[in-house]
Structure formats: structure tokens, C-alpha cells
Amino acid sequence: MSALQPGFADPVLDAQASFRAVLEAMSRPGRIIAITTPAPAPAPLNTAAAAVLLTLADAETPVCSDAGDAVAGWLGFHAGCPFTPAPDRARFVLATGAAPALTVLDAGTEEEPQTSATLIVQVEALAAGEGWRLTGPGIESEHRLRVYGLPEDFLSQWQAQRARFPRGVDVVLCAGDRLAALPRSVTIEEG
Amino acid sequence: MEAGYNFAYLDEATKRMIRRAILKAVAIPGHQIPFGAREMPLPYGWGTGGIQVTASIIGPADTLKVIDQGADDTTNAISIRRFFARVADVATTERTEDASIIQTRHRIPEAPLREDQILVYQVPMPEPLFRLEPRIAETKRMHALADYGLMHTKLYEDIARLGRIGTAYNYPVMVNERYLMSPSPIPAFDNPKMDRMPALQLFGAGREKRIYAVPPYTPVRSLDFEDHPFRAIRAPHACTLCNSTASYLDEVVTDDQGGRVYVCSDTDFCRTEQERAA
Numbered sequence A: 001m002s003a004l005q006p007g008f009a010d011p012v013l014d015a016q017a018s019f020r021a022v023l024e025a026m027s028r029p030g031r032i033i034a035i036t037t038p039a040p041a042p043a044p045l046n047t048a049a050a051a052v053l054l055t056l057a058d059a060e061t062p063v064c065s066d067a068g069d070a071v072a073g074w075l076g077f078h079a080g081c082p083f084t085p086a087p088d089r090a091r092f093v094l095a096t097g098a099a100p101a102l103t104v105l106d107a108g109t110e111e112e113p114q115t116s117a118t119l120i121v122q123v124e125a126l127a128a129g130e131g132w133r134l135t136g137p138g139i140e141s142e143h144r145l146r147v148y149g150l151p152e153d154f155l156s157q158w159q160a161q162r163a164r165f166p167r168g169v170d171v172v173l174c175a176g177d178r179l180a181a182l183p184r185s186v187t188i189e190e191g
Numbered sequence B: 001m002e003a004g005y006n007f008a009y010l011d012e013a014t015k016r017m018i019r020r021a022i023l024k025a026v027a028i029p030g031h032q033i034p035f036g037a038r039e040m041p042l043p044y045g046w047g048t049g050g051i052q053v054t055a056s057i058i059g060p061a062d063t064l065k066v067i068d069q070g071a072d073d074t075t076n077a078i079s080i081r082r083f084f085a086r087v088a089d090v091a092t093t094e095r096t097e098d099a100s101i102i103q104t105r106h107r108i109p110e111a112p113l114r115e116d117q118i119l120v121y122q123v124p125m126p127e128p129l130f131r132l133e134p135r136i137a138e139t140k141r142m143h144a145l146a147d148y149g150l151m152h153t154k155l156y157e158d159i160a161r162l163g164r165i166g167t168a169y170n171y172p173v174m175v176n177e178r179y180l181m182s183p184s185p186i187p188a189f190d191n192p193k194m195d196r197m198p199a200l201q202l203f204g205a206g207r208e209k210r211i212y213a214v215p216p217y218t219p220v221r222s223l224d225f226e227d228h229p230f231r232a233i234r235a236p237h238a239c240t241l242c243n244s245t246a247s248y249l250d251e252v253v254t255d256d257q258g259g260r261v262y263v264c265s266d267t268d269f270c271r272t273e274q275e276r277a278a
């Protein structure tokens, strides 16, 4: 077994910088933001997904991960988060392979929609200025975003989820060291 | 930075908890999210909710401005600014245009805010329905169903009794046509500034332990009626110092003979206007 890789070089300031990247992404849906304080995460975890989890996960947040033992060991050590095999019990769901159906995850309740899961999906690539048309809170007129590597039916899943607002899952799309967010409030149309 | 503190005072577990709450607040615009507020080295009423939000987002690259009723130089504003200079080693400013984070009590700056700025409100009472419905379980149900008839009835009773809506501060708003939200005790004059603001707006209530948010460019509508539309009211005077006829004014008594002048509540705006005219 290889030695455990380190987490953030500066756990306090790197987490702050990563949080601001995620906050910017969640505040401006579809805008692509780069992580500037990477942590050397084990494969198959990419830089952006690693930064999101190191920043937000801890002992209070069960994580459901498909990324294998090395990633679980690394996250367990640096973030201290418990793991659950049940995606409907997780606060964070990490998908390095095929993303699970949104309906499988905890969408919160009408009164407490904030208890819902956040889905962190590793995708092949993100491109701005083309693809989907995003509208809604955080967007002045529209944002364009093309995502390579999501399930074929993601858009129809998203439209079904929009009808359940304020219940819903928030999604962070991670490609390499870049990320874009899809808060449940955003409307997505085919470009 | 002073030794013995974690960066920005709060421990990392508390910051993570508040950061998770902030992200969910942004994803559900106008919805109040409970959080495990911490004791802060300042009493409630001094903006402990806003301070905890600021402490959870602020970093060494930020420049912080703190205003209290529009002014940078009140005891409260100075204390908070010094607190963050000490525990987070951040630059501070009194100039709205130079700030990346603006923490505020009871005003929105007159200068339009930009995409690269975040406005943090100190909130004494986050629940817009609390005077009408004291039972928390009941207000939660109303928010879940977007059942805001009670608030409309209250405003309409005002109109029947006073001939107008009798709310000059903390005038309730609808966020993205879904959640009824307290804008905190800002003057109703400031409400239109919240509408489709390019900056992210975050709200922290320390005593009530709630966080909520308005994402950039989100529609924020002051409640009104077709025959009684919302109007942003200011005193019908020009500022004595800068002559502005557009800014929100404070009435200042100048002597014991009843003499009074009107000056901008936003001290940075007033100074900037005076410099421009000079």
C-alpha cells in the first residue's frame, strides 16, 4: 500500500479559496471556475472534485462515493467524513463513473429543502459559450454551457426535478481543475 | 494577524458548517437556513450573524468595508472592521468601489454594486412573518406552501387604515417570485437596489441562527397592490453637504432651536459626491 497523499498544502487558506470558487460557481450557474489551490488527490479523483470535498465534507456529512478505496482512505483521513453505500442517505454523492439518477438522492423536504444532497460529478470536459442555455437566479440573461460526459437523459431528469422545487439536488460538475454548478433553481434548455 | 486565533476567528468545522449553509441558501433563493451559530466576541445586536457569514467567506485577498446605517465611522462599524483586520489580516476600506466584501447594518450603499462584490447583511429578525404568526412551525409551513396571504392581508389593512402601506423599514419582498423574505431593517428606499443586483447578497441572523441569500441578478419584488404600488420614499430635500437629490438622507438636528439639516446616510457616497463637485 502506498503512502497517503497530502491534502491541501494550507488547510485553512486553501479551503477558503476553494470555497469561494464553489460559491462563485453556485452563485453564477454554468459559469466555469478554476480551482487555484489543488490538493494531490489519488486517482480517479480529479482536482476540482477533490477540492470541493476537502472544503465541504466532514464528520457531519456522510459521503457516498464510487471512487474506490484509495479515494475513500484519502478523504476519510483529510476530511474525516463517514461513508455510506446508500446514495439516499448521503449529503455528498461523488460520481467518478456514471452519475446516479437524481431521483435516487435525498431531495430534502418542502419545509427543509436545504437538507438535500449535493451531487459532485466528474465529467470529461466543460465548455462555455455553447451547448445548454441556462437561465434563472444568478444569471443576467443566459449562460451557455456544454458538458461532456453526463448521462444521455440528464436534461429530462433535471426538468423533472425542477417541477419539485424547492426540493431538489444541487450539482457540481468537475472536469480537471475546473468546475461549474447547477443549483436546483436553474432552468436548463437544450442549446 | 494576532496569535492564538484561527484565521478569521472561527474554527474550521464551524466555517464548513456555515459554508454548506451558504451554498444551500444560494441554491434556494430567499429560503432561511438554520445554522449552529457560535458565540462571538461581540454581543448580539452587533451583527454576530453577519460577522459569522463574513468570517466564513473572507480570505487574505479580500478588502472589507463595514457600514452601520450607511456610515463607516460608527463604533459598531469600526469594531467589526478592526476585528477582521486583527483576526484575518485583511485590508479594509471605506470606499464602496474598493471593497470585495461589504458587511452592512440597515443600508445598501448608494453606489451600484458589481459582480465581484459580496454584500453581507446583519439581520436581527430573519422571519418576515414573525409579527403576524409567532409559531415557527406555522411559518415554516407557510414558506413551504408559499402561502403568504397573511402578509397581503396585513398590508391591505394598512392601506385601509392609513391610506398607504405603513412600513418604512424592513419592507417585505418576494425573492424570485417564490419566497417571502425580510430584507433586514433597511429603509424601503433601498429595496429596489436588491432587485437583480449583480453582487451576491448574503444574510446572517446570529440570535435567530438563520442564513439566507439572494443570488446575483435575482428578481426581488417589494410586495404591493395594483392600486397601491410600492414607492421608494426619501426625504424631499437635497443633501446639505453634497447637494444630492437622489441619495437616502438622515435628518440631523443642528441646535436646540429646532434647526435641522439633511445629509446623506451613505458617508462614502457623500464624500465621493463632494470630491467630484470640488
Ligand SMILES: [Zn+2]
Binding pocket: B239, B240, B241, B242, B243, B244, B247, B263, B264, B269, B270, B271, B273
Ligand atoms: Zn451628501
